[in-house]
Amino acid sequence: MRKTLKPIAAPSLVDFLGLAVLALTWGSSFFFVEIALESFGPLAIAGSRIAIAAVLLTIVARLKGHRLPDNARDWKLLFLAGAIGTAIPFSLIAWGQSYISSSEAAILMSFTPLATLFFAHWMTDDEKITGGKITGLVVGILGVSVLVGGGAPAGSSSGVMSIAGKLAVLMAAMGYGVSALLLRRASRMPTFVGAAGVLLASASLIVPVALIFDNPLSTAASFRSILAVVWLGVWPSAIAVLVLVAVIARVGATFVALNNYFVPVVGSLLGVFILGEPFGLSRVFGLLLILVGVLITQYVQRRQIHMMAEKSSAADAAQKG
Numbered sequence: 001m002r003k004t005l006k007p008i009a010a011p012s013l014v015d016f017l018g019l020a021v022l023a024l025t026w027g028s029s030f031f032f033v034e035i036a037l038e039s040f041g042p043l044a045i046a047g048s049r050i051a052i053a054a055v056l057l058t059i060v061a062r063l064k065g066h067r068l069p070d071n072a073r074d075w076k077l078l079f080l081a082g083a084i085g086t087a088i089p090f091s092l093i094a095w096g097q098s099y100i101s102s103s104e105a106a107i108l109m110s111f112t113p114l115a116t117l118f119f120a121h122w123m124t125d126d127e128k129i130t131g132g133k134i135t136g137l138v139v140g141i142l143g144v145s146v147l148v149g150g151g152a153p154a155g156s157s158s159g160v161m162s163i164a165g166k167l168a169v170l171m172a173a174m175g176y177g178v179s180a181l182l183l184r185r186a187s188r189m190p191t192f193v194g195a196a197g198v199l200l201a202s203a204s205l206i207v208p209v210a211l212i213f214d215n216p217l218s219t220a221a222s223f224r225s226i227l228a229v230v231w232l233g234v235w236p237s238a239i240a241v242l243v244l245v246a247v248i249a250r251v252g253a254t255f256v257a258l259n260n261y262f263v264p265v266v267g268s269l270l271g272v273f274i275l276g277e278p279f280g281l282s283r284v285f286g287l288l289l290i291l292v293g294v295l296i297t298q299y300v301q302r303r304q305i306h307m308m309a310e311k312s313s314a315a316d317a318a319q320k321g
Contacts, residue, residue, distance in 0.1 A: 010302045011251045018247040022240055023259040026109075027266025029236040030102035032228040033094055039225035040216055042094035045232070047203070047210030050086060052233025053241065054199035061192035068197055074189065075201070077182060082201035085179020089172035090237075091206065096172070099165030106267045108169040110144045113137055113258055113297075115177030120252075123181045127252055132300035140261045140293025146286035180256055184248050191249070195241045258297060261290045 011019075036045045061068070069075055097105050114137055120127035183194065210216065216229075248256050 023262035025240045027263040030106045034102045035228040039221035041214040043210040043214035044216035045094045046090035047207045049233040049237045053237035054203040057196040061196040078197040079201040081182040082198045084175045086202040087206040089175040092168040092172040096165040096168035099161045103267045106263045111173040115174040136296030143286045143289025
């Protein structure tokens with residue numbers, strides 16, 4: 001029999017703020033990966049950022065008075081989520097960015113909501129696929145396409161390795177989608193425990209591999225590359241994970257996955273203010289389409305939550321009668 005999950009709630013202002021934090025943090029992380037790649041290999045970047053985040057969150061969890069799980073079932077879930085949603089995707093993204101641009105990688109991550117939507121239909125009881133949700137997601141994807149002019153960014157890599165890099169990032173996006181759903185099953189754990197457990201599990205998987213095949217300690221790294229790796233460990237890998245686990249527990253994985261629509265938006269804004277790129281009408285139109293897609297999807301989600309609440313109330317009334 002399938003385990004009943006804790007019901008999700010309609011998103012509030014706090015949840016939308018959490019979504020914005022995730023989008024800003026993860027959207028900018030692609031640029032910091034580019035800086036880290038100047039000195040480190042993909043496995044070294046993934047292993048280092050995960051190790052930093054694991055140590056940080058474990059300390060915070062202990063200071064909060066939390067204890068790590070003491071049963072095999074919880075650790076099995078944490079290891080699965082850590083492998084699929086952290087260790088493997090971080091490595092794939094860093095490897096993919098060795099052959100494609102950071103903006104291209106950010107754009108490809110918009111595939112995550114579609115992957116989450118598909119897997120949520122089979123892995124949950126209250127995040128089923130509906131026509132309205134698909135409509136919102138398609139509108140969002142169209143916005144991403146308009147944002148980049150319907151094609152790959154100028155100057156991007158070409159050839160077989162470019163295709164391999166894109167496929168690697170798409171596989172990472174699928175991993176994020178599945179992991180988000182697995183983390184919802186861990187939502188009964190305190191937020192700090194779930195986040196620290198996932199990262200400790202991820203670190204135990206990726207760090208030994210990185211030390212053998214891509215040892216960061218044997219590299220003469222630049223100061224800015226070291227700072228980039230530290231930033232990746234502290235913000236996108238640690239603080240963002242706390243926000244991720246908390247928001248998923250409140251409003252579900254499909255809502256959280258929508259932050260990936262904002263990733264290319266963050267990349268565009270960074271290009272405007274840092275690289276001096278023009279912000280033309282096509283980007284404004286793309287941004288509006290993305291926001292409309294988010295609104296459509298959330299409207300449908302709210303209706304589903306309301307209908308489920310009405311059915312539950314009716315069932316309770318029938319039992320009492």
